Amino acid sequence: MGTGDAATRAEKRARLAHPIETGALVGARWSPYGFDPRPLPAAELRSLLEAARWSPSSYNEQPWRLVAARREDGEPFERLLGCLVEFNQSWARHASALVLGVVVRRFAGRDADNPAAEHDLGLATAHLMLEATARGLSTHAMIGIDAGRARAAFAIPDGFDPLTAIAIGYAGTPGDQPDKLRDRDAAPRDRKPLAEFVFGGEWGRPAPCLED
């Protein structure tokens, strides 16, 4: 376990086109498939959750609920693992903790859907991930869960919708890691250039601020 981590991490640094101040977080963060199943101290997990807690949200609704289990919790960890689609179970079982991301579909104070609910879970998840990076931990978020199974497994009431899971732990290379996943973990990170997704006055045309 853990061999080659340093090389992998160096190769996974974002190849920045523009300078960022958050390079140690945004530039260093990546989503491994390989985890080394070391115990994660509860205090570490609390700090990640605390960072998520201070995320902004529309009307400060905080439209998220999380189900968190560490490997040493035993049965709840296995139960949460069982809510992932099969492929995600295959690698996430090495994570030190799993978090289920659940959106609160309706506003607390009025009879209407909250159109920001999924978006705001994303905001909170990014906070959690960057706090993890700051602590030398790795995260891998998944949309690949079985929402029905999660609802049944944790008796999640109507109006609360399981949407994501987050694997949290220590990046590593499990001895039984399939070559395909090892290759993915070793591959450089890749993103579209800004000019392909930041437009200005005309849809599809790069924003003027990209060229000033």
Added chain:
Amino acid sequence: MGTGDAATRAEKRARLAHPIETGALVGARWSPYGFDPRPLPAAELRSLLEAARWSPSSYNEQPWRLVAARREDGEPFERLLGCLVEFNQSWARHASALVLGVVVRRFAGRDADNPAAEHDLGLATAHLMLEATARGLSTHAMIGIDAGRARAAFAIPDGFDPLTAIAIGYAGTPGDQPDKLRDRDAAPRDRKPLAEFVFGGEWGRPAPCLED
């Protein structure tokens, strides 16, 4: 403009229940209604967009498109401002830049909706916001836009759905700021305790990791 910023910023620090390493970002970030309409250098805006660019996304789809306009862009800035609901226009007009957040509803490579699209726009937006905080800039994201007006204003094709807007600039206190918004900007930030939203094996019961 800008009087009282220092006091406000100090009061707005998150009152942490658990230590976080990202305190200078997550702990310092807040969403002002008051902005001082100073010009935002294009290079600063590019750095914010670059941080968003390196956000994770499901299948690395990067299911976001952004429309970005700075105040000095003139007409496109006014056009983007006009896509906000009226209340948001009233304060966001003082921002130095506006960004429209658009989700890509379908997967690029297959004929299916991307269930992570809105969530992943949230991830990218959090990156942008924290990069802004690192640079002494403020952001305020809104779900309160008129999506139909945005689609018409920027000829946004089917399959791309305007969801959010982000005001970016310098926190301040405009001379004409309504008392109600001034009070909101001066109020401490408030969040639910972890025990109210982080559950363990049983829905509604705090996770064991909160108490270890």
